[in-house]
Amino acid sequence: MNLIDLYTYYRNSQDYSLVAFKGPFDKYIIAAFGNFIFQYTLENKKIFKVFMELAQNVAYYSIERKISETQNTGVGSLAIGSGLEKHKDFYVFSIGNQIDTKNLTILENKCRIINNATKDELRAFKRQERSLLPGTNDNAHIGLIMSSLITNSPIDISSVPMNNEISFFTINLKIDKSKPISNEI
Amino acid sequence: MKDIYIQGSNDVYFVPTVKFEADKGKCLIEGESFLAETVKFYTPLIEWIEEFSNQKKGALDFTFKLTYFNTSSSKCILDILKILKRYENNNGRVSVCWHYDEDDSDMREALDDYMNDTEIKINLIPY
Numbered sequence: 515m516n517l518i519d520l521y522t523y524y525r526n527s528q529d530y531s532l533v534a535f536k537g538p539f540d541k542y543i544i545a546a547f548g549n550f551i552f553q554y555t556l557e558n559k560k561i562f563k564v565f566m567e568l569a570q571n572v573a574y575y576s577i578e579r580k581i582s583e584t585q586n587t588g589v590g591s592l593a594i595g596s597g598l599e600k601h602k603d604f605y606v607f608s609i610g611n612q613i614d615t616k617n618l619t620i621l622e623n624k625c626r627i628i629n630n631a632t633k634d635e636l637r638a639f640k641r642q643e644r645s646l647l648p649g650t651n652d653n654a655h656i657g658l659i660m661s662s663l664i665t666n667s668p669i670d671i672s673s674v675p676m677n678n679e680i681s682f683f684t685i686n687l688k689i690d691k692s693k694p695i696s697n698e699i
Numbered sequence: 700m701k702d703i704y705i706q707g708s709n710d711v712y713f714v715p716t717v718k719f720e721a722d723k724g725k726c727l728i729e730g731e732s733f734l735a736e737t738v739k740f741y742t743p744l745i746e747w748i749e750e751f752s753n754q755k756k757g758a759l760d761f762t763f764k765l766t767y768f769n770t771s772s773s774k775c776i777l778d779i780l781k782i783l784k785r786y787e788n789n790n791g792r793v794s795v796c797w798h799y800d801e802d803d804s805d806m807r808e809a810l811d812d813y814m815n816d817t818e819i820k821i822n823l824i825p826y
Contacts, residue, residue: 541711541712541735542711544733545709545710545711545712545713548709548713548733549709559766559767559800559803559805560805562767563767563805566733566767566769567769567770570769637808637812640812641812641815641816644770644773644774644777645777645816647770647771647774656770657770660770663805663808664805
């Protein structure tokens with residue numbers, strides 16, 4: 515019995531030597547991966563911070579839900595590459611989840627604004643969005659802003675329609691492995 | 700006033716260590732902050748500071764040693780700093796310091812933004 519071609523999944527995940535995962539982004543997964551990433555990338559906290567921001571977005575906003583008696587968690591996919599020769603200068607980070615296709619344009623526009631903003635403008639956006647927060651976990655846009663600020667690079671997005679109503683939305687980031695410069699501000 | 704002590708953990712979620720001592724006028728928040736219910740966690744801390752500034756009215760020495768906080772935590776920290784600034788404006792003696800990794804430029808930027816947003820002086824202590 516071979517219910518899933520795990521070798522094909524394994525082979526396709528070769529570039530993502532740090533993490534390749536599909537499943538619910540519940541509190542246990544976020545804490546476990548967060549701790550693992552934190553310990554594995556001690557020289558560079560950027561990847562940990564980006565993971566924490568965007569994993570929470572999947573948990574809250576993926577329209578694919580894993581529902582149990584105690585939890586209602588978004589399902590998504592995560593892939594982090596490191597260690598290969600082609601990744602020697604940076605981590606590759608991809609995270610994705612199902613979205614309502616009607617929301618795709620909003621997300622694309624938000625990412626376009628973020629990518630066209632200067633660093634100072636991004637910091638102003640972050641402060642503006644934060645001041646509007648009610649203190650809940652409603653922070654999808656600020657998560658994108660934070661990711662761009664942390665990586666100091668554009669957010670690359672892509673989407674694949676799954677049917678007439680649902681698309682799979684992916685965020686791709688490159689995260690520089692070089693040690694941050696303390697006086698870069 | 701009662702003291703507050705919360706032992707930090709990172710088993711499920713990242714809970715910061717909290718140590719608020721009323722008689723000594725010393726407060727510490729240390730570790731990482733990513734919580735299930737952020738507002739529920741920080742509300743008693745905010746209420747403690749308000750009670751201290753309204754009733755105790757002593758000097759308050761506030762130390763942050765947070766190495767990571769998520770977005771919703773950052774809003775609660777902003778609220779704490781605003782209350783501390785209000786206390787200072789009402790002639791309260793407030794000292795705020797923040798220990799941070801000197802290689803963590805994101806944290807340094809976040810602290811600059813906090814100072815701009817609240818106009819409170821944070822003594823930055825790199826390590």
